[in-house]
Amino acid sequence: MLIQIDFNSDEAIYIQLRNQIILGIATSRIQEGEALPSVRQLAENIGINMHTVNKAYAVLKQEGFVSIDRRRGAVVSIEADKRQALQEMKDELMVVLAKGCCKNISRQEVHELIDQIFQEYQV
Template sequence: MMIEIDFNSDEAIYIQLRNQIIMGIATSDIQEGDSLPSVRQLADTVGINMHTVNKAYSVLRQEGFIQLDRRHGAVIALDIDKIKALEIMKQQLVILLAEGRCKNISREEVHNLVDEIFEGYE
């Protein structure tokens, strides 16, 4: 999995890292049981601070995407609580859809966009 950080982005680096790891899982570039690089190794490879990688890994652990183990490091281990995941997704979508509605984005356009995105995961 290739991690690319946009240092000019307004998005925090640890969030960019988190998002890219989640995208790697969604697209099967990385799978359940795969180990992620150590904090130091990933920080050196990407050229970022170790604390930034540690924060991204911590967020991923809290969100149920990885487990942290002293012997094996960060390992992809999905906590599949579908009900909780759907509730979080709904909270995020409420705002995104409201923003789209304010900009005259139609239901059909949203459905087409969702279908297009899901096709990228297959």
Template structure:
């Protein structure tokens, strides 16, 4: 998996790293059980601090995207708690939809955008 960090972005590096791993899972580039690079290895490859990678991995673990084992490292392990995931998604969507509403984005445009994203993931 190739991780690309935009060092000029206003978005924190650990957030960019997390988002790219989540997108890798959503697009099936990363599968349940796949190991992620060690903290040191990924930090060296990208050219960032090990603490930044560790923070991203820890947050991914808290959100149920990975498990962390001292011997095996970080492993993709998707949380099966669907109700919790739906509630978190609802909260995030409420804010995103409110922002769109303030910018006069219509319901039809939102539906089209969601369909486009689901098509990218290959989801029916």
């Protein structure tokens, strides 16, 4: 699993890690049922604190992307609550689209960008 962390970013490292794992799942680089590296192993590989990895895994569990198994650790396990996922997506998109509107980004440009991104996730 290839994780890229930008240590100069203003975004918290645990959020970057969370986002990288979600992107891995969406692009099928990480599969449903696959065990993620142990907290210790991933922390050592990336060069970050174990508590940071633990926090990222906890957020992923809370958001329904992983389950925690005593023997296997964090395992990709996507919950199927589509209604809740759509509401969460709507809440996040409202802010992202508002930012775009403030920067005069058109509806057409947004649709093209979404189509471009979705093509990356098609299996």
